[in-house]
Each structure stands twice: as structure tokens, then as C-alpha cells.
Amino acid sequence: MENLIRFGEKFFDELEIAVYCSREVSANVELNEISMASTRSGALTIIRGIKDKRLGLAIVDSDEQEKVKEAIEQAAKMAKLNSPDETWVSLPEPGKYREKPKPNYELKEASPDILVEKLVRGIKLAREKDKNAVVAGGASGVSWEERHVLNSHGLDVFQEGGAAYMYLELVGRKGSVVTPGIFDFDARRDLDLDVEGVVERAVQKVGWAYNVVTSKNEEVPLVFGPWAIAGLFSYALLPAFSGERLVKETTPLAGKVGEKIASEVITLYDDPLHPLSLEPLIADGEGVPTRKNVLIENGTFKGFVWDNYWAKVYGTESTGNGKRDLRSGGINIGFHSVVIENGKRSLEDIVGEIDRGYLVDGLQGAHSSNPDNGNFAVTANPAFLIEDGEVKGSAVFLIAGNVYELLQQASEVSREQTVMPFMNTMITPHIKFENVKIAGK
């Protein structure tokens, strides 16, 4: 690839070549049966070149020398047609990287067979444990990715690794009750997907869901589960930490570094090298070293995250949060593994102390949240009624509020942490929020 950088320097002042080779095997479930097994692999090369502050960007789905050369020429033609971006500074210089985690090579050659076998076992187990349950959907997959990014400043980073996931969606029918779709997940960097755990947790929630109770307008403690937290925070909170939004004046966190924006139990950071992370990257999408970036420490807002472009526009340094968008080829500010620190007591202990409240498993409508101010309006579904320290049934209700007000109401985080491979990977405990206003439905 280095000779291609030399080739590209004929056309550009600066040049970046990023090569992504990936392989993904997966299998899907529909209505108790395996509906599909799939093997896909491919290469993608993205050229970013700058000439007189004019940007050219070309994508080709190959890593062959000749095709990459064509893409470089394509990018050069494009740069000529564009106007200069006067705010452009430069591509990143090489940095100091942390030690690369050892990839798990058994993930590289995984066969769909092993996933089909796990899903079949999960379906069988779920239907044995609950004769009224249907495995409405589900999937399991193993992905492997090799990333090579290099630029004309001598930056050159190669990384590889993989992860596996599975989820099942159960629906129970008993008498006239049809439960909502109940999901459970596992995701990790090896093939030992916890089929039994996924089934056990899902079946337990289906069992709770058979007893449908009516919700009412009230102010109660809510314990949010990982799926609900990942949904709400991904849309209402995380975008606010983006340095691009600071520059564009679309974050409510502007000028608030050092201020308390959450209760003391909340510590939140981004770190791809967390032990549970699914992508332990030492460099981001443009080759800048990743690091642990603390966003909230014991309730205090610590700072923004940046990619190379917006950091230089603002006059600061990239925090290693440049994520590559493989559709557009561009770099956006994003997160690697968002971690919410866990607490000391178990979820069971936390629930055991609640006289009346709800365990919120899933949220609908979180994608309509407004990250400009943190406002959200969601439907809690599935959600489970807690009375006298025990889960008693399931209910649906509305929560309309503001994510920063909610963060101030956090009173405890559970010991258990779960990996949610959502839009962003989130590693999160359950969080208890006090006195949350809900509207019965």
C-alpha cells in the first residue's frame, strides 16, 4: 500500500488510503425455524486526498493495486472540480498507540453451521422452558474485520479482530394474552455465546409479561435495563458530546465542562479497550490513537470528543473518535465502546427494595429524541411492575422528559454490566432513577 501513497502524492498535497476487509457469517430465525444462513465477505478501499484544500473522496470495493490506482485518479479528478475548504488544516500525524489486544482467530474462519446449531438449541430450550412461547425472531452472527489505514504523513496502522452476537425474540400466548416481543442478547469476542443465559432471561421476562396490569399516571422509581439505556442515550444524550456540535452550536453542553450534569452515581466514558468491548481498536478510522475519554465522572461533565477535522477547526486535538462511515467514505465523530461504570449491589437487591415501581426493558420511539436539548418522549414496552420488591406483571406506559433531568434522578447502578451491540456498543449496568413521572396507557 505504501507505493500507492507514493503514487497518490503525484496528485495530492496529502492523501489517506483506508482498506477494510471483512467477513461475516450469520443465521436468522423466523417463527421457530432457521430462515437463512449467510456468508459474506469483501474488501473496500477509501481514498481521501486533498489538493490546495480541495477534497476528493473515492470508494472502490476492492483492494487490488490497479483498482486502488483508478480510485486515486477518480478522487484527484473530483478534487479539481470542488471548491477549496478554507477550514481544512491537515490529515493526522502518526501517534503513540496502546498495545494491540490479541485477536481471537477462531472468529476469522467461523462457519454458519455453529450459529445455526446455537440458534436451534436456543429455540428448543425456549420452547421446552415455556410451552406457550414462540421464538418469533432472532439472529446470530460472527464478523471479522481487517482495517488498514495509512497516509502521506507516515501514519500506518493495521488492526484486525472479530466479534460474535446472538439475540432471540420471544412472544408468549396464554389465554387471551399475547405478550409484546421480548428480546434478549449476548455479544462477545469469542464463540461461547451464552445461549442458555439468553433463553433464561427472555423466558423469565415472557413469564412476567403474561400478567398484564394497567398502568396509571404516577411518580415512581424506574430501573432501566441495558437495552432501554442504550436506546435512549444513543439518541438523546451521546450526540451532545460531539465536538462538531460544539462548533455548530447544537449541543446543550456548550460551556458546561466541569458542571454537574448528572447524579454522582453516573460515570460514563468511551474506551475501545474495555475488557468487554467488541472492537478493541488502538486507532480510530483515520489512524488517530484511541484512548479512554471520560465524558461524565461522578456526575460532572468532563469534555467533548473529537475527530481530526473538527478538532483542528476548533483548535484542539482529536480524541481518537473519528469513525469511518463505509457508505459515504467520510469520517464522523462517534464512539467505540461507551461504558457506564457499574455499582456494588446486584440488580436483585436493588429491585428487592422497591415498594412500587417498574423495570423498563425496552423503549419505543427513542429515535425521535432531540439531542439539541435532551428532550424525549418514549413508550416503555416491555416494562414490568415491581411491587413489594418483586416483579408482578407487565405494563405499557409513556415517559416524556429530559435526559439531563433523568440523569440527576439516578440513584444507583447495578453490579452486573451488559454489552449492548446497539448503534453504539454500550457496556452498561441497570440504572435506578427516582421519582420519574409516567403516564398510564
Added chain:
Amino acid sequence: MENLIRFGEKFFDELEIAVYCSREVSANVELNEISMASTRSGALTIIRGIKDKRLGLAIVDSDEQEKVKEAIEQAAKMAKLNSPDETWVSLPEPGKYREKPKPNYELKEASPDILVEKLVRGIKLAREKDKNAVVAGGASGVSWEERHVLNSHGLDVFQEGGAAYMYLELVGRKGSVVTPGIFDFDARRDLDLDVEGVVERAVQKVGWAYNVVTSKNEEVPLVFGPWAIAGLFSYALLPAFSGERLVKETTPLAGKVGEKIASEVITLYDDPLHPLSLEPLIADGEGVPTRKNVLIENGTFKGFVWDNYWAKVYGTESTGNGKRDLRSGGINIGFHSVVIENGKRSLEDIVGEIDRGYLVDGLQGAHSSNPDNGNFAVTANPAFLIEDGEVKGSAVFLIAGNVYELLQQASEVSREQTVMPFMNTMITPHIKFENVKIAGK
């Protein structure tokens, strides 16, 4: 491929192999500049095999003999693990096909250069015609697809062809007014994309949008443009024609064949061989001959559309509406080119007769429509006020209603027809609806 059918017959009672080879070049616009040029190509083979009514489905992104053999074995293993589908009848038999349209081979080897050049010309032209306009976004692409489907009943169909598209999104700023994003489109089976037409129509609409008027609650004639029609009908109306929904009792059209469900000006059919169609296919995703399927003729509902599976479950014949989902590998009931027949008079004549009403260019929220009953609630934006036969300004308002009631209110269709490459390709005139209740916003 035929030897692979023989190979697969060792494992299955029936077997289908579908091979998709595609190439797509595209270029994108962001804020007056070309942001990306891309070239992607690939092959995908999907195996559907049935043994003792047990289905196996495997996908591999290759058309190489050895990889396809592996996928066949993968599908065979899966079929063994699944339970029988007692409603399964059989894969389709070969049919009588219409004459294949001649593919336009200039689309097969198109370079992104030509698209970049067209977009640059579009940007330049738009900014010349309206100094206050920004080309906020846009894209142009050329796709080429080769489809080969064959099965163990002797069905064997190869088809190839391509299409090109472009769209621009303009935003105008004048004084304190910032217009909404104003879109215009072109899509066709050759490279002569109508850059001038796209720009002219978009700039005209931006010009109208500078004069913002307040909307109020009233009952007025509305003229829906192609983009609004494609949005609303794709979500609220078209799913109701699916035979699967007839079997599952989730269509309001059950038992209504021969009834009047729209005003007489509405004739709607699906036909991939319409001259303006972007994919002139003689066979659907499972090799069944396509045909012209009339859905509504002068207001009268003529019947449902079917794929092979649901037709046989119901005891009828496939109408050639089996569409392949390349993600799941499965076949769903869908449409090729939905055509709404045009009328005699021009849009200008129709608008010229309106004392007070609106031209509705785009709708927001159509995806939340309910196809089970036709109910919808949308925001008309951009929409343009018509007074005394002329467009006077732009407004935003709400329309909540039922698509079947709306269809009864249709009073005229324009002479001009436009191709909308939306979820389904739709070829549609403007439609005038009388006395539509709108809510000011």
C-alpha cells in the same frame, strides 16, 4: 449453473438457485461540493432447497462453483434441522415469458466521472439561477444488474439491465426565510439524465418557498405531486393489494373485488414492461413470468397480487409479484413498476382553474400509515399555496385521513407522468383531490 442444480438434487426434493451480479457507480453532493464517488460490484447466490417440506436457505456472496456447492450443503444441513412447513406446495414451473427488452449496455460500464460531471453542472446551474440557493445534498448513480434464476423444475431465466438516477436537494435563504429542503428527481434507462429539468423544477419550487404563508383549517382542493403520491401510496395503499395479507386477513380489500374503491379517474396497475419502467423484467424473483396486473380500473378494485408461495397456499396462481429480498434471501410479495394512468390536461391547466388550494410536493410521516385500514396522518411539506390559478407561496399543514376516502375525492390526473424511484418504482401523474380537510400548522 445447471450442473449445480443436479448437484443439489442429491440433497433436496426441489431446489432453486438465484444469482445476482451487480455493479453500481454513484456520486454524492454535500453543500455545493461533490463529497464522494464510488464504484461497487459483487455477486450473490441464494439457494432455496426443500426436502420433505423442510426449507433450507443459504446465501453466499460469490458465483463461483465451489462456493455455491458449499452454500447448497449449508442449506441442506439447515433444512434437516427445521420442521416441515405443511402448507408448502412447490417451487414454480417454467412459464411463458414476454419478449425481453433490449438492455442498454452503455449503463454496464458507466464511470463515476460522468455522474460527477452531471452533478457539478447541476450545482453550477442551480446557483446561477438562484444566488440564494444552496445545493444541500444530492446524488447520482448508475446501477447494472444481471439476474439468473433456475430451479429443478427446468425453470431457467437470465435477465440483465440497468438504470440511472439523479436528485438534488436545494435550500434557499432570503432575509429571515430558510426554505425546507426542496427535492427534484430524474430516473431513466439511459445516461441522458435531465440535469436542466431537475434544476429548473427545483429552483422554481425554491422561488415559491421564499414567500411563507400561514396555513389554516379549511377544506380545499389539493394537487398531489409524484413524490407525495409515491410516499403515501407506498405505505398506506399498496400493501393492501398483497395476497399474503388476504390470507392473513390484514387487508381492508378482502371481499371487495369488483367494488368501487376510488373515483373513476383512478386506474392503477403494476407492469415492469411499461416504457418508463426502470427494471423491465420478464420474470420475477423466482422466475414466474411478469405481466400487467390491473389493481384499480376506473375506480374499481380488480384483484390482488401474488408470489408463488402465497398463491399456492390460497389456491390461485402467482401474478409474477415475487420480489427477492437480497438481505434475507426470501421472496416477498411486491411490485415492479406501479403505474397510475395519466389524463388529458396539463398540470398547468389543472392548477390554473383552482381559486384556492395547495400543490403538495412532499409528505412527512407517511411511513407511519396503517395499511390494515388505510389511515394516515402526514405533514404536507413542502406544499405550495394556489390562489386564482397561480402558485403564491409555501405553507406547512397536516392532513389526517383515510387513503380510500381520499381516492374517492380524486377528480383529475395530469397529462405529465413522472418516474419516482421510491421504495417501489412509481410512474405517476399529479392527482387533484377535491375538498380535502387540512389542519393549519
